[in-house]
Amino acid sequence: MKKIFVIGAGASGLMAAITAADKALQINEKIEVTVLEHMDRAGVKILQTGNGRCNLTNAFVDEMCYQNDDTAFVMHIIKKFMPKDTVAFFNSIGVLTKSRTGYAGTEGLPLEYIYPNSDQAATVLEALLNRGIELGVQIEYGIEIKNIEKKGDAFVINASHLDKDIKYLADAVIIATGSKAAPKTGSDGSGYNLAKAFGHHIIKPLPALVPLESPDKICKTMTGVRSDGQIRIFSGDRQIAEEKGEIQFADYGISGIPVFQVSRHAVRLLDMHKEVYALIDLIPMLDSKALQAMLEKLSKENGERTLLLVLCGMMNKKIATAVMQSLGIPLRTKIGDCSISDIRQIVHEIKAFRLKISGCKSFDRAQVCSGGVALNETDGETLESKLAENLYFCGEILDVDGVCGGYNLQWAWSSGFVAGSAAVGAKHL
Numbered sequence: 001m002k003k004i005f006v007i008g009a010g011a012s013g014l015m016a017a018i019t020a021a022d023k024a025l026q027i028n029e030k031i032e033v034t035v036l037e038h039m040d041r042a043g044v045k046i047l048q049t050g051n052g053r054c055n056l057t058n059a060f061v062d063e064m065c066y067q068n069d070d071t072a073f074v075m076h077i078i079k080k081f082m083p084k085d086t087v088a089f090f091n092s093i094g095v096l097t098k099s100r101t102g103y104a105g106t107e108g109l110p111l112e113y114i115y116p117n118s119d120q121a122a123t124v125l126e127a128l129l130n131r132g133i134e135l136g137v138q139i140e141y142g143i144e145i146k147n148i149e150k151k152g153d154a155f156v157i158n159a160s161h162l163d164k165d166i167k168y169l170a171d172a173v174i175i176a177t178g179s180k181a182a183p184k185t186g187s188d189g190s191g192y193n194l195a196k197a198f199g200h201h202i203i204k205p206l207p208a209l210v211p212l213e214s215p216d217k218i219c220k221t222m223t224g225v226r227s228d229g230q231i232r233i234f235s236g237d238r239q240i241a242e243e244k245g246e247i248q249f250a251d252y253g254i255s256g257i258p259v260f261q262v263s264r265h266a267v268r269l270l271d272m273h274k275e276v277y278a279l280i281d282l283i284p285m286l287d288s289k290a291l292q293a294m295l296e297k298l299s300k301e302n303g304e305r306t307l308l309l310v311l312c313g314m315m316n317k318k319i320a321t322a323v324m325q326s327l328g329i330p331l332r333t334k335i336g337d338c339s340i341s342d343i344r345q346i347v348h349e350i351k352a353f354r355l356k357i358s359g360c361k362s363f364d365r366a367q368v369c370s371g372g373v374a375l376n377e378t379d380g381e382t383l384e385s386k387l388a389e390n391l392y393f394c395g396e397i398l399d400v401d402g403v404c405g406g407y408n409l410q411w412a413w414s415s416g417f418v419a420g421s422a423a424v425g426a427k428h429l
């Protein structure tokens with residue numbers, strides 16, 4: 001009997017195992033599917049997704065939703081198992097889904113976030129595990145994989161359980177060990193070594209969808225504020241990324257969804273020792289001209305008011321204070337004492353508030369990683385390794401990272417589906 005082993009019982013690994021077992025049934029082949037997981041339970045990261053609600057996909061998807069270098073590769077795989085297939089699959093295994101519509105980002109993408117109707121990520125995990133049981137998928141927990149060797153056409157997986165050595169013989173192996181993001185969930189980066197042993201190159205994994213750190217003391221003034229804004233990331237004169245949404249200010253720097261979305265670009269540039277800074281538009285609803293006109297009018301008609309009082313009518317008081325502090329304007333300054341060129345400077349500060357970016361929070365606080373197994377070393381149709389026949393990859397171990405909105409789980413489902421199908425031999429998907 002053909003034996004397929006999946007390493008890692010996370011989102012992509014469970015999907016790959018279920019798909020392989022299901023395809024085997026469909027083509028009436030006897031195939032044993034076993035998942036080897038080093039934690040004592042499956043899908044710990046799934047339980048944390050979407051703040052415990054699991055944003056399992058998004059009805060809208062295109063290349064802009066992925067940020068790695070080869071987004072065409074990603075979309076080619078996604079097209080084999082689209083968000084509508086994800087919804088149909090989860091509905092078919094008993095998960096009722098619902099959507100929350102909205103526009104996101106600078107591009108105004110018409111996003112439609114999909115969640116389980118229960119608002120519980122556990123619903124998704126339990127449905128996957130139950131489907132696996134129905135299809136005869138075995139999951140072994142607490143398995144430490146030492147190495148995987150290719151012996152002729154087969155693989156030998158050398159592992160241990162509670163200090164007892166075990167050898168598994170496999171016809172096909174799917175590595176689905178995730179990245180280094182949130183390592184307490186089990187995805188601790190150990191899977192990269194399994195891939196490296198077959199000669200695969202790993203694009204340096206770095207935290208992504210992560211808060212950014214700034215050494216600027218002004219951050220302390222703004223700590224605790226959540227405010228709508230637009231963030232643009234620059235290196236030198238070059239704008240690298242931009243995003244709109246609710247920015248969270250903290251004593252260490254900035255966080256919130258728009259910051260997460262641009263973070264992978266900032267982090268990769270910092271890793272190349274480039275200088276990185278953010279320009280934040282603190283009142284994106286008004287353009288510079290309108291803001292200038294408004295402040296000039298207030299200066300003429302209410303000149304006795306303090307500038308701080310005027311700014312506090314437009315934005316959070318801590319942010320107004322930070323704007324004035326960063327321009328070195330005393331807090332008691334009256335708006336009537338500000339010249340037109342002073343007002344121009346204030347407007348510039350509000351529309352392009354500059355923060356130096358010096359780093360990011362650790363992998364512990366990252367939702368995903370950028371980097372991973374180089375895509376050009378895998379087959380773009382099947383996700384089979386080009387370096388070892390019948391070895392497959394799926395999920396975040398590959399050099400794929402999506403923006404927030406359900407795109408990382410969609411990659412896990414799509415790539416798991418493709419690798420699981422291909423491992424059975426159903427290569428023509």
Ligand SMILES: Cc1cc2nc3c(=O)[nH]c(=O)nc-3n(C[C@H](O)[C@H](O)[C@H](O)COP(=O)(O)OP(=O)(O)OC[C@H]3O[C@@H](n4cnc5c(N)ncnc54)[C@H](O)[C@@H]3O)c2cc1C
Binds near residue numbers: 039056181186189397
């Ligand atoms: C806090 C948080 C919130 C998130 N929210 C969302 C969201 O709402 N929507 C979304 O799309 N994405 C979200 N993500 C991202 C998403 O969870 C991941 O992209 C996805 O889980 C990756 O799936 P995976 O199968 O590649 O890896 P994982 O789900 O991490 O699974 C990997 C599995 O492999 C196991 N493993 C690792 N190494 C080994 C080894 N050597 N031997 C055996 N087993 C091993 C791990 O224990 C784990 O069970 C979130 C991530 C985090 C951290």
